[in-house]
Amino acid sequence: MSPADRKYTREHEWIKVEDAATNRALVGITEYAQDQLGDVVYFDLPQAGVSVRAMQKMGEVESVKAVSDLYSPVSGQVIEVNSGLIDHPEMVNEDPFEKGWIMRVTMSDATEMDRLMSPEDYEAYIAGL
């Protein structure tokens, strides 16, 4: 189900802390999101160095039949985006929690994660949708 080592947003993004000392975190979309989207064909992602704000739109993901906004779960700065998604956007369908990661950020305020859902809360949330 939803991996225990991360937090979740209502817009179906996940965030996992990689290194608490440097506030470095990894962001992606969930299994539920990729299933809803269908075959993903394209990502429109921010560039490295760009600032992001919590729950503000930072990009888009397109599938054959839909387009969805991507929201950053936290505020901070983008360190890098997963360039493999340019040529192989389907990685996000195959492995949304690991190989299909979307961006790596430096959080400006790690306490913002407290506002996000735990894996159990997220599971309950998607069950109700």
Place this chain on the structure above:
Amino acid sequence: MTPDAHFQSHYIPNTEQEQAEMLATLGLKSLDELFLDISDQYRNPFLDLPAPRSEQEIHRELSSLASRNRPLNSGPSFLGAGSYHHFVPSVVKAIMTRGEFLTAYTPYQPEVSQGTLQVIYEFQTLIGNLYGMEVANAGMYDGATSLAEAVLMACRVTHRQQIVVSERVAPAYQQVIRTYAQAQGIEIRTVGDWEPEVNANTACLVVQYPNFFGEIEDLSRHRQATRQQGALLVVSADPMAMGLFNPPGHYDADIVTGEGQSLGIPTSYGGPYLGLFTTKGQYIRQMPSRLVGKTVDTQGRTGYVLTLQTREQHIRRERATSNICTNEALYALAATIYLAATGKQGLRQVAELCYHKAHYAAARIKQLAGYWLPFAGTFFQEFVVQCPADPATINRRLLEQNILGGLDISQPPYRSPLPPGVDRGMLLCVTEMNTREDIDALVSALGEFSQ
């Protein structure tokens, strides 16, 4: 309220008996009962329309209306200005009117629309080649709206809200750009000397090729100026001229649009026509309208589908690249058939005929006293002539001899871009449809006004 009297139309199979049986399955007795959601106050209004007619009577009525119009091929005709009298080979209509093409819908179910889809893929290929551009879409409404959408796209791509339009773009096209752009707060500067106007706030420079007055402008200058400022070069180009001249892609234009009517589509009083829209590969996600892509089916066979549909209104709704839905697919088919039949050699030959005939006409008219040509540069099939008398008067006299003269450009909205001395201008167009006799008759008739 009187009940529905039964009307048996030849387009509606259900007989009164069949209707009664079908109504009975619904527990109803009359067609009117199907409409009771509409309150009595508004239901069954009187429709004041002429009584229905048999096909025989329809033929007579429509033929009578049609006979009160002067078709272009009923006598020498020299009118262009965005709609051109070119020859349409018989294969175009023969194929276009096949029911499988004519009465098919937009190819949203690709498995049963490979005919339409493959034709559009061919169209995208040939139009791309014609304009020297990487990618073409499946068509737009017409040349004017295609250019307007190119402007909107340039603003999206550059994130700038100002455009510079050459005043030598067709006035009708300028007006359509204004209608589209105003609502989005895009600032339009229409100028004669565009060079000083292009700056770091300019999304694009819009020019026409050949321009409205028929001249071939030097697109390399346009490209240099826009490149320096990070602005896009948007060119509206006549596809027939592309049979002869370097296409805008040769000059690295960013978006090239045009009117496809010259490619196998009759003038038809202004429509339906065919908007052409091409651009560079890097901009495909910002293109409006449909795109057909090649792929494979579950058995590895090649097939074609509508693709990158996430740009379009049915998915992206208010964030779509455009609201366009129905476009001009049947006429994209016509243009594809035309280009296939006319072919590489034929299109060049047709373009050369237009060129030589137009230049012959210009040379002969130049020799008439009182007539002169204000523009000395290269032209294709259209040119401006300053007349010794009011062009409207000249045209009336020409019509008496069953000659349709050129466009009277002595009045707004055509007058202002012309030099001050060109106050009795006429825009003449000569195509492969004009014979030497036609042109000599025109020259002779114009000569009557020589001073």
Place this chain on the structure above:
Amino acid sequence: MNKGGNRDTTRLLMERSVPGRVGAVIPPLDLPAQPMPDPALLRSQLDLPEVSEPEVVQYFTNLSQLNFSIDTHFYPLGSCTMKYNPKVNDEMAFLPGFANIHPLQPAATSQGALELLHRLQGFLTEVTGMAGISMATLAGAHGELAGVLMIRAYHQGRGDTRRTRMAIPDSAHGTNPASAAMAGFDVVTLPSDQNGNVNLEALHQLAGPDLAGAMITLPSTLGLFDANIVEVCRVVHEAGGLVYGDGANLNALLGRVKLGQLGFDVAHLNLHKTFSTPHGGGGPGAGPVCCGESLIPYLAAPVVSQSGDGGYLLVTPEHSIGKIGGFHGNFGVLVRAYTYIRTLGAAGLKAISGNAVLNANYIMAALKDIYHLPYDRRCMHEVVFSADWQKDRGVSGLEVAKRLLDYGFHAPTMYFPLIVPEALMIEPTESETRETLDAFIQTLREIDREVTEDPDLVRHAPHTTPVSRLDEARAARQPDLRWRRPV
């Protein structure tokens, strides 16, 4: 089925091309050749096919046979009104006096065309109960854009610049919000109530000084006549807004009600739906815009008027939103619509709506026991089922639709409107026989049996079409939009 040789459709024009083949003979130059321009201006390469005329005919004819079309297959596409396209309409449009006239030729030489347009203006305003009309718009969405631009101009003309919002139902066709956005409006969504009507309470909430208007489709995209429509118009008017009517579904209303009388201020028509002009694989269409008295000055240019001496001419309305197309509208399509209305008259138009609605209800009644009807009430010219009872058995609406192709029926409209899950929207039209409707009903019953007894057959449909399910993800991930010469 591969026929081999050049009647095989798999090779493209540029692949068939053989240098030296010609497909047309161009006349020789009949006057002295003129000096050519600077060679640097001339192109040196022109990549177009070199094929003979028989090849052109064989290739395109065989391609055509890969298509489903109204002439060959029942095409119950909801909201598209795939009715019979009368051949006389095409014949009339091809008359040289209509096909070979130039849009800019003097009015004295095109009085027949102008009179036809003037009469058609009258017919369409009569049918809709409106006061004015412009036929310059080239498709339905084009008409929508013109209509919302007219609303914008109207408010600005009164000095009211606060009206920035356009209310649009959640069931609306995508062109509605797209057009509103193109006209610079912010789109606010109007939810539907449980009967499929506009949620009046929600409308009251939105009805304020910032509301420019509402865009309403009637009957709705669910195929339902909103019994509160007069109230909807009244609420919007009371708030100072205008009501735009999307006329895509007019086939249900011909001769039954006039939009103008219900309170619509401006509406577009789709001549390629209601008025039988052919779809052509995706156009051309025509989307004339009708309006009430107060909006007449804002209509798109040009409009056909009659002068004192009885002659016809093109005019620009006083406060026109401007030109919205290169010339005067899709004249060839307008000729077809004129011919159609002249053929049918009022009685014929009323027979259209009566039979279109009868046929849709007949199908609804015959299938509602096995296909879920989310709104179980009288429908109009189209019926929306949800395939969720099939989804429960592991087969989606899309798969049911694809299986219909194997039986020789074009699929209904799928997944629209968005508010119905697994939506299948069926619009038979009035020009289909009862035998066809019965065959369609039997087929859908058969497919439902297959969903239970042989679901994989349905899931992997279609099986008998020229190509099977296509890889759309690949087409979008690796766009191949044109043929390229192999290097």
